[in-house]
Amino acid sequence: MVNPTDTGNLVLIGMPGSGKSTVGVLLAKRLGLGFVDTDLLIQEEAGRTLQAIVDQDGYEALRRIEEQVLLKLDVEHKVISTGGSAVYSARAMEHLKANGTIVFLDIPLELVVERIGDHSMRGISRRPDQSLDALFEERFELYSRYADLTVQGEGLNQDQVCDAVVEGLLSGKR
Template identity: 80%
Template sequence: MPQTDPTRNIVLIGMPGSGKSTVGVLLAKRLGMGFVDTDLLIQEKAGRTLQDIVDQEGYKELRHIEEQVLLDLNVQHQIISTGGSAVYSAEAMQQLKANGVAVFLDIPLKLVIERIGDHSARGISRRPDQSLHALFEERLQLYRRYADLTVSGEGRNQDEVCEAVVKGLCSDPVR
């Protein structure tokens, strides 16, 4: 088992359906760390679901609330599962990376569609005229920009993704 810096966080980024929450819980158990799901923090702060925010006030409001939650987050030795749109805030990502390593859980678009099904009910932060394919392409560039470590989820179950992250962190000098 890798020794992790007791103050450093592991920040999971990626598309909805990439396994950030599920793999995050597995990683927390495997590494003896805490777990934070920022989507839940957003819902708690707003007092409603992500989809309600998008439906009532639009995707920009969801991104604004998400940015505030991320900027206010002050934790150590946690696995942080971010919302898929966290990467739209350079300031928030800079802060997360200042005390953590960003791990991109990379899955292809076909797997995103397979896993999330009807994305209109997922509270996904996207422009009303933007297709899921266009959103995927846009975000892919941002995930790659911020990732310290990229782990492919294609052809792997969540346990295998968790192990791949642990192995990647063991060999990654960023930690």
């Protein structure tokens, strides 16, 4: 049986609106771990918002900065909320996986749309011609590939998602 606090870091991946930041804070409190939000680290590194990076330099610049931030991340026993595009960097994901358990917070596209509202202002890293539907499909494959544990979030509140993560870790489910 796995003790959730003995697995190194818990790394949360998923689409914007999947609850990575909100659930991450709750998990950190519940498990007595620290919390790191890599979107905030990216903004700190760049000195501007994610949306400003995308608007001024393009989505590829945001992905490059994100990869640099993730590769520099050297923490233990933390819950790490990653940006939705972290999975585009195999190097960064291997780095995160080396000292952690990757948890995919999976929600359907309809719920993503409902939660994020006007996605044009969310700093989402995507090609200018790419629809949210196409981005969702593309990323779903990557999230599934890297996940050690997948938690279905549809119909669950934040506390229930936390429960599902802890139960999944304890049971060794994938």
